[in-house]
Amino acid sequence: MEVLITRMIQFISAHLRIVGQLSVTTLSMVVLTACNSKLDGQFNLPQNAEEDSLPTLSFTSPDSDTSVNSSSTITYNLEYSNTESVDLNNSHISATYTGTADCDDPIISNANTSTPTFTVSNCTGDGTLVFNISPGSSLSESNETDSGATSSTVEIDNTAPTLSIGSITPSSGSYATTFNFPITISGADNVLLTSGDISVNDSGGGPCDTTAVSGVTSNSATVELSGCAGTGSLTISIASGVATDDAGNSSTAPADSGAISIANAGPLVSVSGVTPSTGSDSTSFVFSVAITGSSTVNLTAGDITVNNSGGGPCDTPVISNGTTATPSVTLTNCTGDGDVSITVGAGIAEDASSNPSAASAASSAITVDNTAPTVSVGTASPTSGNSSTSFVF
Structure with a gap:
């Protein structure tokens, strides 16, 4: 034991500069290490003893x-x-x-x-x-x-994502044309743009059958319009909030798109005549329809509007030759007293470019009369006489 103590004193004396910098806890670790060593004349300080005690x-x-x-x-x-x-x-x-x-x-x-x-x-x-x-x-x-x-x-990040609508391709067309509106998106991490976020501002070019959104990424998307049946122009608007970033900023609505021009010179539909022009509930009235410039025709009873001005109601119209350019419409059992005409709805025919027909003008009116004539006998003149008197009623 005396040898051990002597060795410890020698070690501490030799390393007095280091000991002066050590805490009590560290010095205790040095002593324990010395006691557990082989005491071969050289003491080793425990590695990282001081660092392990630091907060x-x-x-x-x-x-x-x-x-x-x-x-x-x-x-x-x-x-x-x-x-x-x-x-x-x-x-x-x-x-x-x-x-x-x-x-x-x-x-x-x-x-x-x-x-x-x-x-x-x-x-x-x-x-x-x-x-x-x-x-x-x-x-x-x-x-x-x-x-x-x-x-x-x-x-x-307090800058909201932005959207802008670019140049439309093509800028003009007809019912058969698909119009592509390119959307540029900046600063977005999440984009949820659907057809429900698109408003079509119709200035005569619509309505359009289909509004679709495709190719949605964090940077771009495309809005597609097709089946626009009017003649005129239209633009689109995009709702706010369709794009967000990771900071929680939401996009505002961009400016409306430029206008596209739509021209539809579809087939011409007219009601050329009706036979007979007068009748009753027992009469069959046949309206002749003429369609020019069509490549396909599909006229059904649901396309006929019966304009009742007293002569109706009538039974459901019956269509003959409804897929030809010269169909006919028959009305029967018109039970009123007055006039009746018909109108053919839009879209019953298309031309070779898929332009749809517009609605026809109203036909000439038929006159329906279901009131029978009446006979009345007036007062005789004179009211009395003999065999030589002539009585007039």
């Missing part, structure tokens, strides 16, 4: 891919280890911004625990934010201080 501080959130705007609140979670006491305050916290970003001062919670938090809000502008915790917000049992910590980088 440590780290950020556990937020993640590096966090993006916020002015309506967000950012929560920073901290974790201390090997500490005897923690006293985090705003003097330890400093922010580094880039761009035009700026936030309110941090609000600290649980400042004297090993897991404090602080929050920041009302982050305006655009740029990035990094927080630094300076050394000295905690102490270990041996009065050692932590070395501080640096947070991950948070993106401050």
Whole structure:
């Protein structure tokens, strides 16, 4: 034992400069190491003994891919280890911004625990934010201080995504044309654009059969219009909120598109005549229909409007030769007293370019009379006489 003590004294004397810098805890570890060594004349200091006793501080959130705007609140979670006491305050916290970003001062919670938090809000502008915790917000049992910590980088983004509608291809056409409206999207992380977000502003060119959205990405999309049956122009509008970014900003509605020009010179439909022109509920009235410039025809009873001006109602129209250019429409059992005419609806025929027919003008009217003549006998004159008298009724 005397030899052991002598060796320890020699070791400590030889390393007095180091011992003067060690804590009591570390010195105890040195002595224990010496006791457990082979005492071959050389003592080895335990590796990292001093470092193991230092307090440590780290950020556990937020993640590096966090993006916020002015309506967000950012929560920073901290974790201390090997500490005897923690006293985090705003003097330890400093922010580094880039761009035009700026936030309110941090609000600290649980400042004297090993897991404090602080929050920041009302982050305006655009740029990035990094927080630094300076050394000295905690102490270990041996009065050692932590070395501080640096947070991950948070993106401050208050610029909403934008949409714009480009040049339409083609800029003019007919019912058979599909019009493509290119959409350019900027600053979006998520895009949910559907046909329900599209409004067609009709200035004579519509209505259109189909509105579709295709090729949606975070940068672009295409709106397609087809089956536009009018003659005139139209534009489209896109609703707000169809694109968002990770910071929670939503797009506003872009300016309306440019106008496309639509011309549809479809087949001409007319009701050329009716036979007979007068009758009763027992009469069959036959209306002749003429269609010019058509490649296909499909006339059904549902395409006929009976315009009743007293002569109806009539039974459901009966169509003959409904897929030809010269169909006929028969009305029967018209039970009223007055006039009846018919109109043929739009779209019953198409030309070779798939342009649909417009509705016909109303036909000539038939006159329906279901009131029978009446006979009455008036007062005789004279009212009396003899065999030579002539009585007139």
